[in-house]
Amino acid sequence: MPTPPRRDLAIAEVRLTPILVADPPLLNTQGVHQPYTPRLIVEVVTADGTTGVGETYGDTGYLGLARPFAQRLTGRQVTDLNGLSAVADEVAVDRTRAGARLDMGGLRGVQTADKLRLSVVSAVEVACLDAQGKALGLPVHALLGGKVRNEVEYSAYLFYRWADHPEGVACEKDDWGAALDPEGVVAQARAFKERYGFGSFKLKGGVFPPDEEIAAIRALAEAFPGHPLRLDPNGAWSVRTSLKVARELGDVLEYLEDPALGTAAMAEVAAGTDVPLATNMCVTTFPEIEEAFTRGAVQVLLSDHHYWGGLRNTRELAAVCRAFGVGLSMHSNTHLGISLAAMTHVASTVPDLHHACDTHYPWQSEDVVTERLSFEGGRIAVPDAPGLGVTLDRDRLAALHARWLADDGTLRDRDDEAAMRVADPGWVTPAVPRW
Numbered sequence: 001m002p003t004p005p006r007r008d009l010a011i012a013e014v015r016l017t018p019i020l021v022a023d024p025p026l027l028n029t030q031g032v033h034q035p036y037t038p039r040l041i042v043e044v045v046t047a048d049g050t051t052g053v054g055e056t057y058g059d060t061g062y063l064g065l066a067r068p069f070a071q072r073l074t075g076r077q078v079t080d081l082n083g084l085s086a087v088a089d090e091v092a093v094d095r096t097r098a099g100a101r102l103d104m105g106g107l108r109g110v111q112t113a114d115k116l117r118l119s120v121v122s123a124v125e126v127a128c129l130d131a132q133g134k135a136l137g138l139p140v141h142a143l144l145g146g147k148v149r150n151e152v153e154y155s156a157y158l159f160y161r162w163a164d165h166p167e168g169v170a171c172e173k174d175d176w177g178a179a180l181d182p183e184g185v186v187a188q189a190r191a192f193k194e195r196y197g198f199g200s201f202k203l204k205g206g207v208f209p210p211d212e213e214i215a216a217i218r219a220l221a222e223a224f225p226g227h228p229l230r231l232d233p234n235g236a237w238s239v240r241t242s243l244k245v246a247r248e249l250g251d252v253l254e255y256l257e258d259p260a261l262g263t264a265a266m267a268e269v270a271a272g273t274d275v276p277l278a279t280n281m282c283v284t285t286f287p288e289i290e291e292a293f294t295r296g297a298v299q300v301l302l303s304d305h306h307y308w309g310g311l312r313n314t315r316e317l318a319a320v321c322r323a324f325g326v327g328l329s330m331h332s333n334t335h336l337g338i339s340l341a342a343m344t345h346v347a348s349t350v351p352d353l354h355h356a357c358d359t360h361y362p363w364q365s366e367d368v369v370t371e372r373l374s375f376e377g378g379r380i381a382v383p384d385a386p387g388l389g390v391t392l393d394r395d396r397l398a399a400l401h402a403r404w405l406a407d408d409g410t411l412r413d414r415d416d417e418a419a420m421r422v423a424d425p426g427w428v429t430p431a432v433p434r435w
C-alpha cells in the first residue's frame with residue numbers, strides 16, 4: 001500500500017491578539033480587579049492550513065516577549081515542542097516592563113525572566129498541541145499519553161466583592177451582587193453550587209481581618225457540611241496569625257493556601273499545624289521545589305500551566321510532586337475557555353490529582369470560543385474532539401481586541417492596587433504580613 005503523503009506541519013504564521021476581557025470587582029489583599037483585564041490569544045497556523053490556539057497573560061511585558069518569539073517560530077515544526085524554550089531563550093526580556101505590576105506584586109510568586117518566558121512558551125505549546133491534534137484527529141489528552149479520567153473536578157472560587165465597579169468606571173455588569181461578610185460569602189457559594197454544581201469552595205482571603213474570614217469559613221462549613229473548604233490570603237498573615245487560623249479552622253479546612261509569605265514562613269507554619277498547606281506563591285518554578293519540599297513547607301502544590309511552561313511541564317511537575325509525596329492541584333487566574341480546555345486536558349492525564357482544581361472561569365462573562373465550556377456537578381467533561389476541542393469565535397476575538405486597541409494603556413497591565421485607588425484614593429497595597 002502506498003504511504004499517504006505527510007502533512008506539512010511547519011509553522012507558517014503565528015498570530016498574536018491581545019484582548020481586554022470583562023472582570024468583576026473581585027477583592028484580594030492587593031486591591032481589586034480592574035473592570036477589564038488583559039489576555040493574549042495565540043494562533044499557530046501550519047503550512048497545510050491547520051490552526052491551533054493558545055492563551056496566556058496579556059500584560060505588556062508578555063507581549064514584548066511574545067512578538068519577537070513568534071517571529072522566530074516560522075518554519076519550525078509544530079511537533080518540535082522541546083525546541084520552544086531554546087528559541088524563547090534567544091529573546092531578551094525587557095526588564096523595564098517586567099516590573100512589579102506585571103506579576104501582581106507577587107500574587108503568583110517570584111518574577112524571573114525565565115518565568116516570563118515560560119508563560120509565553122506555554123501558550124505556544126498549547127497552540128502547537130491543538131494544531132497537532134487537529135491534524136491527526138486526536139484530542140490533546142491523547143497527545144499527552146491519554147486521559148485517566150473522563151471528567152475533571154473544579155472548585156468554586158469565592159471572592160469578597162462589591163456588587164459593581166466604582167461609579168463612573170466603564171464596565172460590564174453582572175448579577176452576583178456584593179459579598180462582604182459571612183452571609184454574602186455563603187449566598188455566593190449557594191449561587192455557585194446552584195449554577196455549576198461545585199462541591200468544594202475556596203475563599204480568597206487577606207481582604208478582611210482574619211477573625212472575619214474565620215467567621216466566613218465557619219459559616220460555609222455550617223451551610224455546606226462535609227464539603228472541602230480552602231482559605232487563601234496570599235501570604236497576608238504572620239506565622240503566628242497563620243497558626244491561630246489553622247487552630248480555629250483545622251477541623252473544617254481541606255487546606256490553607258499561602259497563609260504566610262515565602263518558604264521559610266510556610267515551613268514554620270507547617271511545623272506548628274497538621275492542616276495541610278498549599279501554595280501558588282512560594283513554589284512557582286522548578287528551582288524553588290527542593291528547599292520547600294525538603295523543609296516540608298508545602299503539602300499541596302497548585303500548578304499553573306501558564307507559568308510552569310505548558311502542559312508537558314505540568315506533567316513533569318506532577319511527577320516531582322509524586323516523588324516527594326506532595327499533593328497536586330491547579331491554580332487559576334482570570335482565564336478564558338482556551339486555557340480552561342488546556343487545564344482540563346492535562347488534568348485528565350495526571351493520575352494523582354486528588355484535589356478539585358481552581359478556576360476563575362465562572363467570573364468571566366466574556367470568551368473567545370464559540371461554545372463556552374460548561375460545568376456539570378462542578379466537573380468538566382474531558383473533550384474528545386481533535387485538539388483542545390474548542391473553536392475560536394473570530395467576531396468576539398475582534399471585538400475584545402478592538403477594546404484593547406481603544407484603551408489608552410491604563411488597562412493593558414493588570415494593576416489591582418491602581419484599580420482600588422479609584423474607589424479609595426489613599427489606598428496602598430499593604431505590606432506583608434498585614435495581620
Ligand SMILES: O=C([O-])C(=O)C[C@H](O)[C@@H](O)C(=O)[O-]
Pocket residue numbers: 026027028107108204232234280331332333334
Ligand atoms: O493565589 C491565588 O490563588 C491567585 O493568585 C489567584 C488570583 O490571582 C486571584 O488571587 C486574583 O485574581 O485576585
Ligand SMILES: [Mg+2]
Pocket residue numbers: 232234257258279280281
Ligand atoms: Mg493562591
